[in-house]
Amino acid sequence: MKAFLGMGLLGANFVKAMLRKGEQVQVWNRTASKAKVLEAEGAKAFESIIDAVKGAEVIHLTLKDDATVNEVLLAASSGFTPGVTIIDHTTTSAQGAIERTAAWKARAFTYLHAPVFMGPPNALESTGNMLVSGDQVVVERVKDELSKMTGKLINFGPEEGKAAGIKLIGNLFLISLTAGLSDCLGLAKALGIDTADISSLFASWNPGAGAPARFDKIRTGDFSKPSWELDMARKDAGLMISAANEKGIELTVAPAVAALMDSWIAKGHGSDDWSVIAKDNL
Template sequence: MANIAFLGTGLLGSAFAEAAAKRGDSVTAWNRSADKALALAPFGVKAAETSAEAVRGASRVHLVLKDDAAVEAVIAAAQSGLSPDAILIDHSTTLPALTAVRAERFHATGLKYLHCPVFMGPLAARDAKGSMMVAGPKVLFESVEADLAKMTGRLEYLGERADLAAANKLFGNAMIIGLSAVVADVLTLAQASGVNGEDAIRLLGLFDLNAMAAGRGLNMAKGNFTPSFELAMARKDVGLMLETADDRPMAALPGIAARMDQLIAAGHGADDASVLGIDALARP
């Protein structure tokens, strides 16, 4: 049984703390809003009045916080209670550049820190499903690998580069948010066309989205825009979509149309529609 702490017990943090306590760990939790930590008492989680009190005697300190500013402030406040061997496990979604600076500063001062963002919601956290990425010193990862594996369905160590998990978390969230926006527009088109929304979503099952993302995505990353669906034709289709939607709010397609117009004006109309990603290749 390990003595561990959770700093930040919102929806995800509380789910992690609850699951850890059910696995038999001795768990102490702290949250800015004390009631959220106190609500975990039925699961055997002890609530601490301060972050420094929460981490006292803990071998692992899990942070599930809103942003970089919260991570910095909470660690600074908790540091007086940290034992020399405690490992900070930061599950927060943060800016890659600030994550790299923070990790370098912590390691220089002797703090043991791993950045471990996740792709999972509260239910997945309770059931140890979803994915967790880890970036930081390999020796630290290996010392907690078995413990982290108990928290997730898939554990991916990305290497020692401190900001790599932060960057990959943004990649994944961009896909999730972008997909949500496009699906919203599909539902808007369905409404405008008098088609049941659930039927429209079922139709999307005809597509192998993973294969499309892998195939088109790799071609885009390589700068291969050999046409299979010309940008000009794709722009025509987007025009049909916007005309069908009429004055209904759209989440993604108007912005896509505007970008297509820019690229067509720049001479890319005969390239594949994936040329939408061309500017990503122009930067080092």
């Protein structure tokens, strides 16, 4: 039997998927009604977090942040079964995951951080990606448990907190991507171009497909063989910003990148590949 703490959209759908696979799940949420509604799906809901974890061999969490995870686990701990395994899917700091792993190990419990790149539909369908790192004996022991919850389980090795760090890096990319798409919408509006045409462009030309190759090129640190010179990229950025400004539209990403380009051009890198702007972060 297992327990699941945190019945937000992600947690609730994880529980529904578990129940549909015939598993017994005890659930708890700070707002009790969100847990109670899952009884219609076959879960057993508890208002007491201590009662919710009693008898559970595995406890899953999907909560808000480090502080919430610490608070909830401490509140539940008097109900823990000896030797229970705690699997935390919350997006947290890497340091928080490291500290919790050590703290609960000192109390003879197993804590494993397994953050996800999964939305609520993925949780219900057991698709998407789940990350894990840490004690490989523990990972091997829970591998089947986790694999049932996701489309792909990605093991980043024995380093505690590494999965947490990689999750944050992935989320940074998503945030940057969305901000870039917002700028695309702004420029399309300024130029009077229907967004359906932009959607058609991306359907035929997928710039995301080149991300792995571009990332690897940047990692080499060799910017001497340009596919797009920094001077030319800066010229294009200027055209984008000017077109938006003429219509009173303020772009978010382009001006910041343009300023970074200017600093590298001033250092004499105008004829290098434009990705030289990432050099200081290597």
